[in-house]
Amino acid sequence: QKEVEQDPGPLSVPEGAIVSLNCTYSNSAFQYFMWYRQYSRKGPELLMYTYSSGNKEDGRFTAQVDKSSKYISLFIRDSQPSDSATYLCAMSASGLTGGGNKLTFGTGTQLKVEL
Amino acid sequence: DAGVIQSPRHEVTEMGQEVTLRCKPISGHDYLFWYRQTMMRGLELLIYFNNNVPIDDSGMPEDRFSAKMPNASFSTLKIQPSEPRDSAVYFCASSGDRRSKNIQYFGAGTRLSVL
Numbered sequence: 755q756k757e758v759e760q761d762p763g764p765l766s767v768p769e770g771a772i773v774s775l776n777c778t779y780s781n782s783a784f785q786y787f788m789w790y791r792q793y794s795r796k797g798p799e800l801l802m803y804t805y806s807s808g809n810k811e812d813g814r815f816t817a818q819v820d821k822s823s824k825y826i827s828l829f830i831r832d833s834q835p836s837d838s839a840t841y842l843c844a845m846s847a848s849g850l851t852g853g854g855n856k857l858t859f860g861t862g863t864q865l866k867v868e869l
Numbered sequence: 870d871a872g873v874i875q876s877p878r879h880e881v882t883e884m885g886q887e888v889t890l891r892c893k894p895i896s897g898h899d900y901l902f903w904y905r906q907t908m909m910r911g912l913e914l915l916i917y918f919n920n921n922v923p924i925d926d927s928g929m930p931e932d933r934f935s936a937k938m939p940n941a942s943f944s945t946l947k948i949q950p951s952e953p954r955d956s957a958v959y960f961c962a963s964s965g966d967r968r969s970k971n972i973q974y975f976g977a978g979t980r981l982s983v984l
Binding site for chain 2: 800842
């Protein structure tokens with residue numbers, strides 16, 4: 755079993771829909787949680803970053819972390835065609851040195867927002 | 870800063886040939902990571918360096934793969950001899966931002982095709 759599980763999709767939604775993307779994980783040492791967005795033929799770029807449990811909002815994007823359930827989510831409100839990309843969750847154990855800097859990625863969920 | 874710079878962007882080679890991928894991290898970052906991305910396996914960490922020293926190379930698939938970081942502004946990933954199953958997109962990332970060392974910034978990747 756992988757440390758981080760993510761549904762690969764593809765997920766297709768109409769413009770304006772609310773999108774929910776999720777990851778589960780098994781390593782209770784993970785403390786830092788990130789969402790990366792990857793457009794076709796580009797490198798991943800950081801979208802959201804959270805530490806420990808709770809919610810974080812940035813514009814149309816909300817990241818949620820539930821450490822008790824080992825479950826993280828990314829919500830996209832009023833989705834746009836420009837949101838069409840692959841979304842990868844990533845996580846890291848606590849600490850800023852050594853192994854704490856190593857990220858474990860999900861396999862990514864491909865999202866398509868249709869006009 | 871121009872971000873993480875990788876070269877070449879595309880590489881097509883024949884089985885058995887040596888392949889060298891290059892990376893220039895963001896200036897001032899002290900961590901450098903090499904990843905491989907395929908549809909089947911997603912984004913896999915191959916090796917990472919801290920202050921030019923290899924810290925964890927457990928993801929390097931075989932002895933055919935080697936990586937070096939001769940100085941803080943340059944790293945190479947070499948495959949010798951290359952095989953068709955090495956075909957993938959190879960990403961370099963760096964981190965070391967003072968706000969959070971866990972945020973990795975990715976280059977645009979090198980798309981490798983081994984025929």
